[in-house]
Amino acid sequence: MSVAKPVIVLVRPQLGQNIGKAARAMLNFGLTEMRLVAPRDGWPNPDAGPAASGADIVLEQAQVFETTEAAIADCSMVFASTVRRRDLVMPVVDPEAMAERIAGSSGRSAILFGPERSGLETEDVALAQAIVTVPINPDFGSLNLAQAVILLAYEWSKRTELAQPPAKELEEVAPHGELDGLIGQLDDELVAKGYFHPPSRTQATRNTIRTIFTKTGWSSREVKAVRGIIRALVDPARPRD
Amino acid sequence: MSVAKPVIVLVRPQLGQNIGKAARAMLNFGLTEMRLVAPRDGWPNPDAGPAASGADIVLEQAQVFETTEAAIADCSMVFASTVRRRDLVMPVVDPEAMAERIAGSSGRSAILFGPERSGLETEDVALAQAIVTVPINPDFGSLNLAQAVILLAYEWSKRTELAQPPAKELEEVAPHGELDGLIGQLDDELVAKGYFHPPSRTQATRNTIRTIFTKTGWSSREVKAVRGIIRALVDPARPRD
DSSP states (O other), rough: OOOOOOEEEEEEEEOOHHHHHHHHHHHHHHHHOOEESSSTOOSSOOTTTHHTOOHHHHHTEEEEEHHHHHHTTTTTTEEEOOSSSTTTOOOOOOOHHHHHHHTOOSSEEEEEEOTTOOOHHHHTOOOOOOOEEEOOOOOOOOOOHHHHHHHHHHHTTTTTSSOOOOOOSOOOOEEEEEEEEHHHHHHHHHTTTTOSGGGGGHHHHHHHHHHHTTTTTOOOOHHHHHHHHHHHHHHHOOOOO | OOOOOOOEEEESSSOHHHHHHHHHHHHHHHHOOOEEEOOOOSSSOTTTTHHHTOHHHHHTTTTEEEEHHHHHOOOOOEEOOOOOOOOOOOOOEEEHHHHHHHHOOOSOOEEEOOOTTTTOOOHHHHHHHEEEEEOOOOOOOOOOOOHHHHHHHHHHHSSSGGSSSOOOOOOOOOHHHHOOOOOOOOHHHHHHOOOSSSSSHHHHHHHHHHHHHHHHOOBHHHHHHHHHHHHHHHHHOOOOO
16 A cells, blocks of 8 residues: 655755755655755755765655745645744644654645745745644654654654555545645735725735635535635625526 | 763774764654764774764763673663564564663663664674664665664653653634634624525535534634734725835
8 A cells, every 4th residue: 555655845945065965864664755955056956966865766756846836836744844833823743743743644744844044935835724733742842854854764664564544535635736826816815805904914914814724624616616705705795686 | 850871882893973962863763872882993082072963961971881781781671773683582672662771671671772883693692682673764774873773762762751752832612602703793794795696505505604604613813813804805995005
């Protein structure tokens, strides 16, 4: 039995060496699909290969995207690997719970990792259904990028030998791109209605809206239905029959 | 609850840098006791500190022994971290089973790691009760010393207080009555817009809407936000500022 492999998404990675180390960490546990969002030093990067210690196939197949949204457009379940964030109200899971959810999902899944120095931006974290945090020593938390990747890849790999068919979901969760379409439509309509004010709160409000709609687990059919509802709501009122 | 911490024993480690990285890996998961058996380049080693990224306490307290036997003399349970060995008939456990045995043991425990290039000698492995092997990709096994240490330290830490599941920042799901309020408001607005037609489909459409909004898992705060969004959508468009 095979369990769908999560995509590893490195958001704005800085050093090619760290991209190579992440590839090596992935392949140790059978993960092969790496996506890079706006790598700082471009791609390909000559420092990545030597650090990959032979995991060249991961680097050769790596895909580059301009935005995080584009990198996860075909993924229905997205985790953000980061420390706990006080600025976002989101579910926080440990690596084991993440692995369990990935194994139980029928669609594609992705795990986001931020730049080495600063970690994921709020806007990137808000794209995910949940934060995944490795519980570490509160007095010494010093996980580098490749270490975070290897721990999550290891935890995922522990599920792969469990010959359990993916949990049957009534309907598959819609790919992320469809949810983006819904959120974009809603945003346009809310802008037209002057909903976002004051301007200083606009980004926070947008993040909240994204979280609210990302957590729904709606299927493609349900996303379409909600888009129809939004269209109906903004229509001028019709006379009753 | 506290669980006895295993001692990490590096047998004939070669590079100071790798000793430092192992210390960093340990401290991330709360392990502080490192023992070094005949380090190739002596001890202390100036390359260790910079690689430890602040885990200096582990290096400062590291003890040096001439033989593996001496390093584990006070330990009642010893694991040898290595790939499976055909030359020895010994139990082989995975990291999870190792952690379970350590947690269930009343005496001190130790985990042995071999030199970077060659791994543990048969004589060292034979000192252990069991071999611990991280199950890795059979086509690409490339774990370095610090990676092996971090995976075993992580698995051990899951049994300790570090591993209490992260406090769920997930807000409580709103009481059903609040969701009913939202669905009622939406229904009123959709009726006003003439959304439900033909009449023969009205009940089925209402059921669909109820399912869509019931599955969201929204909190009270989120239900309120969505009600505000609905109000904004049905408002007449305001002139842009």
